[in-house]
Amino acid sequence: MSTAASHSSRTSMPSLGTAVVTGASSGIGAVYADRLARRGYDLVLVARDAARLTVLADRLARETGVRTEVLQADLTNPADRARVEQRLQSDASVTLLLNNAGMAVSGTFLESDIDAVERMIALNVVAPTRLAAAVAKGFAARKAGTLINIASVLALVPEMFSGTYSGTKAYVLNLSKSLQAELGRHGVRVQAVLPGATRTEIWDRAGTPIAHLPQEMLMDVDTMVDAALAGLDQGEEVTIPSLEAVHEWTALEDARRALGPFLSLRDPARRYLAAAVA
Numbered sequence: 001m002s003t004a005a006s007h008s009s010r011t012s013m014p015s016l017g018t019a020v021v022t023g024a025s026s027g028i029g030a031v032y033a034d035r036l037a038r039r040g041y042d043l044v045l046v047a048r049d050a051a052r053l054t055v056l057a058d059r060l061a062r063e064t065g066v067r068t069e070v071l072q073a074d075l076t077n078p079a080d081r082a083r084v085e086q087r088l089q090s091d092a093s094v095t096l097l098l099n100n101a102g103m104a105v106s107g108t109f110l111e112s113d114i115d116a117v118e119r120m121i122a123l124n125v126v127a128p129t130r131l132a133a134a135v136a137k138g139f140a141a142r143k144a145g146t147l148i149n150i151a152s153v154l155a156l157v158p159e160m161f162s163g164t165y166s167g168t169k170a171y172v173l174n175l176s177k178s179l180q181a182e183l184g185r186h187g188v189r190v191q192a193v194l195p196g197a198t199r200t201e202i203w204d205r206a207g208t209p210i211a212h213l214p215q216e217m218l219m220d221v222d223t224m225v226d227a228a229l230a231g232l233d234q235g236e237e238v239t240i241p242s243l244e245a246v247h248e249w250t251a252l253e254d255a256r257r258a259l260g261p262f263l264s265l266r267d268p269a270r271r272y273l274a275a276a277v278a
């Protein structure tokens, strides 16, 4: 089911347009909603838990004066998702999409509940792809817009957690890089945010109690979002909030690009030639 409700008590702050925030009912999405409202964005808040969204929407409308709207949707449900897509396609006031809603599954591949993995792929991969597609044409036509995709550092280190979860986040990172090149030519900004472990409900929801994590690895959610927004303000395409040595990231990217000329050639590498193997 999908419902919408509006809340507004605008005062004098000029609007920066409307930000659509998925997964706004808790954690990273709820903090982004707070920060974006304080920057002057009107908000469309998307998640399944309409009661939590409404409490947040009411508070932000009251405290900041922006217009807030609740759009209840289960983004794994095609009919619900289509309503959000429709909104993104038809509302020219939308200037920012935050693809944040996500879930994790814990455990090994052999132990995994494949139905839960499929739901995760629907939420972490299919939904942000379809929502990005829904908003991208309008952004490109208007030569403006910001797309923020929440990936994860696990996109870079699949050995550290579930391979299926990290795979969904590697997808988000790759899609973001590709869209940076394609949409960037049309004046659209695309940022991929790669949080490390962040203190939110996702851990308990996935059955990995947050208390079991080394505390020095855990960032508070407000700190994470503020760092990610600082990265956006600095024009970063990929933001890794805890990475001090940013040259390490640049070096990785340089090494990856250096492979480019050698990855698709007519001939196999010499070590694969029959004569070499014999």
Ligand SMILES: NC(=O)c1ccc[n+]([C@@H]2O[C@H](COP(=O)([O-])OP(=O)(O)OC[C@H]3O[C@@H](n4cnc5c(N)ncnc54)[C@H](OP(=O)(O)O)[C@@H]3O)[C@@H](O)[C@H]2O)c1
Pocket (backbone or CB within 6 Å): 022, 023, 024, 025, 026, 027, 028, 029, 046, 047, 048, 049, 050, 073, 074, 075, 076, 100, 101, 102, 103, 104, 123, 150, 151, 152, 153, 194, 195, 196, 197, 198, 199, 200, 201, 202, 203, 205
């Ligand atoms: N916390 C971390 O350590 C960490 C690290 C790296 C990346 N991330 C990523 O950050 C993003 C936000 O996660 P979080 O840490 O803030 O976790 P969270 O507190 O569990 O928030 C997840 C959000 O997604 C929404 N959601 C879940 N299933 C949904 C569905 N089927 N349809 C629509 N919305 C749904 C939830 O709302 P409802 O339950 O109301 O639907 C909630 O608002 C995710 O993409 C996650 O993969 C998190």
